[in-house]
Amino acid sequence: MIRAHQPGSQPIDIPEVIPNPAAVPKREPAPKEPAPKEPVKVPEKVPAGYRRVSGTCGLQITE
Amino acid sequence: MSYGCKLEDLLAILHDRAPAKADAVALDRRRVEHGLLSVGLKIHFLGYGSQFFSLVERLGGASKVLEINMYKHSQASLCLVLPPVGNAHAAILLLECIEHFTGYPLFGNRKIQIQVCSPGRVDARRAALLAIGFYLGSDTLRRYALGDLETTASKGARYQRGQRLVIYDAGGDFDRGFEWWAADGERRRILRRLPFEDGRCDLLTGSGSRLDIENINLLATLLIHVEHQGYWSKLGVQFEEDLQSLLDQHLLAGLVNAPWVRTDDAESADDMQFFSALQELVACVFEESVRVKKKSGILFSRWHEIPARSSRGILHEMQSLLKKYRTEVVRQSCLHDKGGRT
Numbered sequence: 411m412i413r414a415h416q417p418g419s420q421p422i423d424i425p426e427v428i429p430n431p432a433a434v435p436k437r438e439p440a441p442k443e444p445a446p447k448e449p450v451k452v453p454e455k456v457p458a459g460y461r462r463v464s465g466t467c468g469l470q471i472t473e
Numbered sequence: 474m475s476y477g478c479k480l481e482d483l484l485a486i487l488h489d490r491a492p493a494k495a496d497a498v499a500l501d502r503r504r505v506e507h508g509l510l511s512v513g514l515k516i517h518f519l520g521y522g523s524q525f526f527s528l529v530e531r532l533g534g535a536s537k538v539l540e541i542n543m544y545k546h547s548q549a550s551l552c553l554v555l556p557p558v559g560n561a562h563a564a565i566l567l568l569e570c571i572e573h574f575t576g577y578p579l580f581g582n583r584k585i586q587i588q589v590c591s592p593g594r595v596d597a598r599r600a601a602l603l604a605i606g607f608y609l610g611s612d613t614l615r616r617y618a619l620g621d622l623e624t625t626a627s628k629g630a631r632y633q634r635g636q637r638l639v640i641y642d643a644g645g646d647f648d649r650g651f652e653w654w655a656a657d658g659e660r661r662r663i664l665r666r667l668p669f670e671d672g673r674c675d676l677l678t679g680s681g682s683r684l685d686i687e688n689i690n691l692l693a694t695l696l697i698h699v700e701h702q703g704y705w706s707k708l709g710v711q712f713e714e715d716l717q718s719l720l721d722q723h724l725l726a727g728l729v730n731a732p733w734v735r736t737d738d739a740e741s742a743d744d745m746q747f748f749s750a751l752q753e754l755v756a757c758v759f760e761e762s763v764r765v766k767k768k769s770g771i772l773f774s775r776w777h778e779i780p781a782r783s784s785r786g787i788l789h790e791m792q793s794l795l796k797k798y799r800t801e802v803v804r805q806s807c808l809h810d811k812g813g814r815t
Binding site: 428432433 | 611614680684759786789792
């Protein structure tokens with residue numbers, strides 16, 4: 411560490427070594443874990459006896 | 474300069490504590506990557522050096538390993554001279570093996586000075602570009618005192634290498650057994666041995682990093698190929714122009730006229746002339762990188778960082794230059810591998 415100051419002023423510390431802000435540290439490629447499998451979306455089968463009833467959110471069984 | 478040990482002996486010892494890496498170095502020892510130069514290393518230890526005693530003993534003792542060379546940093550207790558390897562990656566692995574063995578960090582360590590040695594000599598102007606390119610491209614920006622660069626070969630009637638970042642070799646062992654990519658018109662011709670019988674350009678990195686070793690290897694390859702008409706000479710000339718132009722843009726073009734290496738020319742003898750140029754470079758990059766911390770006039774608790782320069786800056790531009798040339802070397806080399814051109 412270098413100390414520099416003028417008489418009567420607060421001394422400032424000048425570091426001898428600083429990181430180069432432009433140099434990007436090189437990272438070794440880390441082994442990648444396999445990504446978790448996404449669940450397969452299969453449309454549910456609707457039983458033959460079900461029909462959608464308008465105006466309701468669900469399904470209603472019909473004879 | 475004599476190597477303090479045979480690489481086979483060194484690797485056999487290092488294998489005890491770093492088997493995988495030692496094996497990898499042994500396998501890669503002569504492999505030249507993309508036609509880049511081989512890499513030699515010297516490790517100067519500025520402390521007492523006890524961490525290395527066990528390794529030195531196993532290699533045959535100080536008289537065989539260390540005292541064979543008078544050369545070392547003036548403040549170093551010991552200097553380990555490692556035999557060259559074919560590529561920067563193997564050189565880095567070799568240092569990592571020594572780190573494992575000694576349990577002591579070598580990279581980024583203020584007590585360790587890494588000297589990177591490249592086969593072949595460049596002229597004074599290219600030595601300037603090598604040193605400036607290394608400094609701007611390093612991941613660490615350093616301030617120097619002139620004494621930081623003093624070695625046992627700096628003074629005296631015999632070598633007179635001065636206090637410089639770049640120093641020429643002082644004779645001794647020279648391993649020519651590495652591939653050299655020669656130019657045959659536009660084509661590449663691979664020689665099994667280096668085309669020069671001796672001569673080296675060494676760079677005292679100070680506390681060096683892996684990136685420093687890779688950068689110096691690339692820079693030295695480009696510049697030495699221009700000097701010796703190698704396959705990369707065309708790319709090297711382009712690089713010289715680009716770096717010169719970068720320095721010009723930042724009003725630093727005159728720096729290359731300073732004596733960055735001590736040659737036979739008596740005019741290169743002035744250490745202070747070199748040091749003034751180095752100081753100018755250091756001042757420029759510190760000004761660029763260190764942000765001015767200024768207390769706000771209203772909120773005394775807050776600090777504002779103001780960039781010293783508004784442009785993209787010489788440091789970023791140097792990184793771009795290194796990336797551009799590394800990419801181009803690899804690209805052209807891969808073309809050969811695919812049989813595009815030989």
